[in-house]
Amino acid sequence: MFEFIKKLFLPITLTLDFIQKYFKTIVFITILIFISDSNSEKSQTSANLQKIDLLGPIMDPRVVLEKINKAKDNDKKESTTAGVLYQDKAALLKASENSKDSPDFVAGILANIEVDQEHWLTAGVHEKLVGLAYGNDIYAPIKLASGKNLAWFSDAKNVLASGYLWEENKKQLAYKPFLIHQPMGKGMVISFTQEPTTRAYLDGLNVMLMNSIFRAAAHARPLAR
Numbered sequence: 001m002f003e004f005i006k007k008l009f010l011p012i013t014l015t016l017d018f019i020q021k022y023f024k025t026i027v028f029i030t031i032l033i034f035i036s037d038s039n040s041e042k043s044q045t046s047a048n049l050q051k052i053d054l055l056g057p058i059m060d061p062r063v064v065l066e067k068i069n070k071a072k073d074n075d076k077k078e079s080t081t082a083g084v085l086y087q088d089k090a091a092l093l094k095a096s097e098n099s100k101d102s103p104d105f106v107a108g109i110l111a112n113i114e115v116d117q118e119h120w121l122t123a124g125v126h127e128k129l130v131g132l133a134y135g136n137d138i139y140a141p142i143k144l145a146s147g148k149n150l151a152w153f154s155d156a157k158n159v160l161a162s163g164y165l166w167e168e169n170k171k172q173l174a175y176k177p178f179l180i181h182q183p184m185g186k187g188m189v190i191s192f193t194q195e196p197t198t199r200a201y202l203d204g205l206n207v208m209l210m211n212s213i214f215r216a217a218a219h220a221r222p223l224a225r
Helices: 002-008 010-021 023-044 061-078 089-096 167-173 205-214
Strands: 106-115 128-135 148-153 160-162 177-184 187-192
Antiparallel strands (some): 106 128, 106 148, 106 160, 148 177, 177 187
């Protein structure tokens, strides 16, 4: 019986005996295998690089250089201007003005207005009125093919009735419309370029406003029902 048990556990005893004899060697070999495996894993790790996908046609350097040279030529053309001779300081000041800017803002002045008395909108209105001019909105006269200018500001010398107005504003405001009539479809558009009822103290302007309210219906065609 003892011999049977001894044979049964013989592989285990031989294995343990082998480990006891060659323990240091086994540990050393295990460490070497571990180090070699870690190095192989590091070598297989991908580099920390950004992936870039290049799409589209490849640029031709000659085309790019041609565009750069063309841009340089355009810059040279735009940076030069024809020579101008100024004879005096007044010419210099005139050339320095911002002619395309909006007129200066008007805080509020009384302006003289002339009236076309041959229209039903101006019936009962005096040929000379005084109205309030405020802001920097100045409108161009309407064309005769589109409508009619029924009231307008006086000339630059006489446009100012009361207050202070820059010379440039006087020139801009002169002969610009105050009341415009434009037929439109079966009716019309009546436009005041300035407020005609400010504080209700400008006599004459209220008559034009009442005409536009009560007389306009008689000159319009009713809409089909």
